[in-house]
Amino acid sequence: MRIGVFICHCGSNIAATVDCPGVAEAAKMLPNVVFASDTMYACSEPGQEGITDAIREHNLDGVVVASCSPRMHEPTFRKAVERAGLNRYMLEMANIREHVSWIGKDVELNTNKSIELVAMAAAKLSQNTPLTPNRFDVNKRVLVIGGGVAGIQAALDCADGGLDVILVERESSIGGKMAKLDKTFPTIDCSSCILGPKMVDVALHPKITLYTASEIDKVEGYVGNYNVKIKRKATYVDWDKCTGCGACMEKCPSKKAVDHFNEEVAPTTAINIPFPQAIPKKASIDAESCIKLIKGKCGVCAKVCPTGAINYEQEDTFLTEEVGGIIAATGYDLFDHTVYGQYGAGRYPDVITSMQYERLLNASGPTGGHIKRPSDGKEPKRIVFVQCVGSRDPSVGRPYCSGFCCMYTAKQAILTRDHIPDSQAYVFYMDIRAPGKLYDEFTRRAQEQYGVQYLRGRVSQIYQLGDSIVVRGADTLAGDQVEITADLVVLAVGAEASKGASNLAEKLRISYDSYGFFMEKHMKLGPVETNTAGVYLAGSCQGPKDIPASVAQGSAAAAKVLGLFSKDQLESDPQTAAVKQPRCIGCMKCVRTCPYGAINEIEDRFGNPKADVIATICQGCGLCTSTCPQGAIQLSHFTDNQILAEVNALCPPFMDESFE
Amino acid sequence: MKKTTVAYYPGCSAVGTSVEYEKSTRAVCDALGIQLEEIQDWSCCGSSPAHTVNHILSAALSGRNLALAGSMGHDTVATPCPSCLINLRTSARKIEDPKLCHKVNALLEDPCENPVEPKSVLQVIVEDYGVDEVARLIRKPLNGLKVVCYYGCIMTRPPELMRFDDPENPMAMDDLMEAAGAEVLPFPLKVECCGASSGIPRKDIVMRLSGKLLHAAEECGADAIVSACPLCQMNLDLRQSQIRKEGYISKPIPVFYFTQLLGTALGVDKRSLRFDKLVVSPKRCLEKISG
Numbered sequence: 001m002r003i004g005v006f007i008c009h010c011g012s013n014i015a016a017t018v019d020c021p022g023v024a025e026a027a028k029m030l031p032n033v034v035f036a037s038d039t040m041y042a043c044s045e046p047g048q049e050g051i052t053d054a055i056r057e058h059n060l061d062g063v064v065v066a067s068c069s070p071r072m073h074e075p076t077f078r079k080a081v082e083r084a085g086l087n088r089y090m091l092e093m094a095n096i097r098e099h100v101s102w103i104g105k106d107v108e109l110n111t112n113k114s115i116e117l118v119a120m121a122a123a124k125l126s127q128n129t130p131l132t133p134n135r136f137d138v139n140k141r142v143l144v145i146g147g148g149v150a151g152i153q154a155a156l157d158c159a160d161g162g163l164d165v166i167l168v169e170r171e172s173s174i175g176g177k178m179a180k181l182d183k184t185f186p187t188i189d190c191s192s193c194i195l196g197p198k199m200v201d202v203a204l205h206p207k208i209t210l211y212t213a214s215e216i217d218k219v220e221g222y223v224g225n226y227n228v229k230i231k232r233k234a235t236y237v238d239w240d241k242c243t244g245c246g247a248c249m250e251k252c253p254s255k256k257a258v259d260h261f262n263e264e265v266a267p268t269t270a271i272n273i274p275f276p277q278a279i280p281k282k283a284s285i286d287a288e289s290c291i292k293l294i295k296g297k298c299g300v301c302a303k304v305c306p307t308g309a310i311n312y313e314q315e316d317t318f319l320t321e322e323v324g325g326i327i328a329a330t331g332y333d334l335f336d337h338t339v340y341g342q343y344g345a346g347r348y349p350d351v352i353t354s355m356q357y358e359r360l361l362n363a364s365g366p367t368g369g370h371i372k373r374p375s376d377g378k379e380p381k382r383i384v385f386v387q388c389v390g391s392r393d394p395s396v397g398r399p400y401c402s403g404f405c406c407m408y409t410a411k412q413a414i415l416t417r418d419h420i421p422d423s424q425a426y427v428f429y430m431d432i433r434a435p436g437k438l439y440d441e442f443t444r445r446a447q448e449q450y451g452v453q454y455l456r457g458r459v460s461q462i463y464q465l466g467d468s469i470v471v472r473g474a475d476t477l478a479g480d481q482v483e484i485t486a487d488l489v490v491l492a493v494g495a496e497a498s499k500g501a502s503n504l505a506e507k508l509r510i511s512y513d514s515y516g517f518f519m520e521k522h523m524k525l526g527p528v529e530t531n532t533a534g535v536y537l538a539g540s541c542q543g544p545k546d547i548p549a550s551v552a553q554g555s556a557a558a559a560k561v562l563g564l565f566s567k568d569q570l571e572s573d574p575q576t577a578a579v580k581q582p583r584c585i586g587c588m589k590c591v592r593t594c595p596y597g598a599i600n601e602i603e604d605r606f607g608n609p610k611a612d613v614i615a616t617i618c619q620g621c622g623l624c625t626s627t628c629p630q631g632a633i634q635l636s637h638f639t640d641n642q643i644l645a646e647v648n649a650l651c652p653p654f655m656d657e658s659f660e
Numbered sequence: 661m662k663k664t665t666v667a668y669y670p671g672c673s674a675v676g677t678s679v680e681y682e683k684s685t686r687a688v689c690d691a692l693g694i695q696l697e698e699i700q701d702w703s704c705c706g707s708s709p710a711h712t713v714n715h716i717l718s719a720a721l722s723g724r725n726l727a728l729a730g731s732m733g734h735d736t737v738a739t740p741c742p743s744c745l746i747n748l749r750t751s752a753r754k755i756e757d758p759k760l761c762h763k764v765n766a767l768l769e770d771p772c773e774n775p776v777e778p779k780s781v782l783q784v785i786v787e788d789y790g791v792d793e794v795a796r797l798i799r800k801p802l803n804g805l806k807v808v809c810y811y812g813c814i815m816t817r818p819p820e821l822m823r824f825d826d827p828e829n830p831m832a833m834d835d836l837m838e839a840a841g842a843e844v845l846p847f848p849l850k851v852e853c854c855g856a857s858s859g860i861p862r863k864d865i866v867m868r869l870s871g872k873l874l875h876a877a878e879e880c881g882a883d884a885i886v887s888a889c890p891l892c893q894m895n896l897d898l899r900q901s902q903i904r905k906e907g908y909i910s911k912p913i914p915v916f917y918f919t920q921l922l923g924t925a926l927g928v929d930k931r932s933l934r935f936d937k938l939v940v941s942p943k944r945c946l947e948k949i950s951g
Binding site for chain 2: 341342344347461463464465466470
């Protein structure tokens, strides 16, 4: 074996605290190493050329690059060695940046550690064998989970790109949070006017299959070949027959059902179509308040339905879809403001959330677009907006900024003036965060043109006094306490992970952070991908986002899927486990350990039970190899022998023993 | 009638500014069958001055009383005063902390090892005795007297220390007063500060803060305020004529201790409830109660 070693300076990132030429000199003494040198930037074009030239010149059959973490640059160097004619698995990396130069300052110790890491890499490389990926067919259908604006955008872009799209939405209509909004910042255009056409496009697109009132039950398979089990929840209405005429809503005697779409501002009927622009425009029954379903008597909707669509016997059904890629676009939920007892939220009817206010402003909302306060239906004249309710507050477990509240609060304050010209709006804020295009101009317009009073400081207490609500807080610019007597208080609630997000993440085998937001592959360079191949993210499920950012990510996720599906076949990673049949004793511990269900029990030709790995499902996690009592199951590229070679390089056996 | 016995720590106000609280507390507990066993030779809890100077000293002053209460064989020590209560509870927590325990005990002749649990008399009545139990003993309901209940800032806060009721919207006294036949109005400033001991160095602060409380009570349409703290009661009652002159309220509003009204409803002899000690005359309210 002829090994070449390249020690990267990474500018001064490594060279400042590691003697790189010294490491290269030491590497020359290692077994099988025939060439070693140091290089300023191994990943640069001249750096890579240096590697390919050396492979050809010195007839190398393996390369060690000692530089940074393999997470970013292993693919880079694999491509480089491949260009020079080597198998891409004949490369090993020693991480002397994150593991050495960035964490220690002692040059001598760092240099020694670097030499040891290079020795380990070279020892492993000596045991490496060329590996070849298998190829498999791609199912060019895509599943989009979540029908908010991000999911809608992703679905439309994929469908326009020629893919078959399955769009699954938990609620009975698509539209998500954006469908509830009245206007959008910074242009004050009507939310449903700009979203509505996209929703209709989804409904009419021949390439999109829409399942609303549905949830993901189970996900099996791997990139290119996923099997997804979808639960279609009972709506007690046969949607093939329902025309959306609304006759059932008019006659339904149960008028106290919780109106989730209208944020519980007013009750609704037990059978309802959530909003006039709903897609699909179909009625569904809320089983918790339907008199027929609770008491067995009533049946009014069934009598009035002109198409006989009502079916009280309907049950949940399941169906399976086969897809090659998945886009998660499950959005966010709003912070539960009742956590702030001092704000009286939940106790005082006139202390409401920003989304409730949005429904009061909306022409299709319960008040027909007239701002009426919940307690007595009067038009409020003095309205206080409190920002950062459930944002930037570690005491309620929400240290992060939700990002869009400053903007929507400015919008709501402007709209308040439009609706009630003689009103006065006040905004309590910590900082005004308005970094988007035309955003800061917008918040200034609220202050300068619309006369909104911005007060920098937190609110300490909100209480009802007689007919009014008293808001007490600090004005940190004036250095004083302030008290404002208001008619209505709007709490700018922050965003949190969608309910059930962590559950879905586990089904999709993607990671989520401590708040429940899905983790992207790389915070800066992989914001759409996840660590699971074939699963992409769009919108607020990855972290709070406003509409432009959600739409952009929806399109980005669609582009990623279209890119993935541009090939008819994909290469599978050959770093999978395999069973050495003669060694396997058939204990099947590996079958129980495998988190992916990639190991089957089979019989050899003598009828003995044996384990067998399905390479296309195996993710190469290595759990089975450490479970196998016989060492019969081995993970390619991380075999026991390869790992032991590294250990031996680090702790040489009988170092001092000499036979001379 | 339920029988309960607890150790009892009256606190210094009980023998000074809030004699009526102390007397009515004893009378109410007697009527309910809660036996208050006074700690022999109890001393000051340290009040506000001690912990402004030295936290360990403050803990030791209260710790002495906790040690005495422990030697009586009870697991609870009750006090009517929230300020004493917060000192006793803080002290108990310091003594439970192995890092601070020896520092506190170094100042004590008889060390305190396992402190008994300090509770307010209000908490003992509401949680240990039970509002339903109290309701059964009501003889002379308060005849729909409109009251607002004022708890003060420290009866429930900080919540992780006091561990009593809802820290921002407590209901214990509200429930008791309702059981006693009063009409309890929702009061938004239940746990707001009255100005506390600032009354001596900064009268203006107490005037403003207590003024707001009285104003809110008047806005709510209350006949009377019900309190559970000697200092709050003093600020609201003793300063009320000054506050009224400043225009916060238009007419006098009596400030009772909850024990005085509860005692009335339980049919306790009026003389032992010491209404004579109140500054703002409770006459009209008492007339309303007796119908």
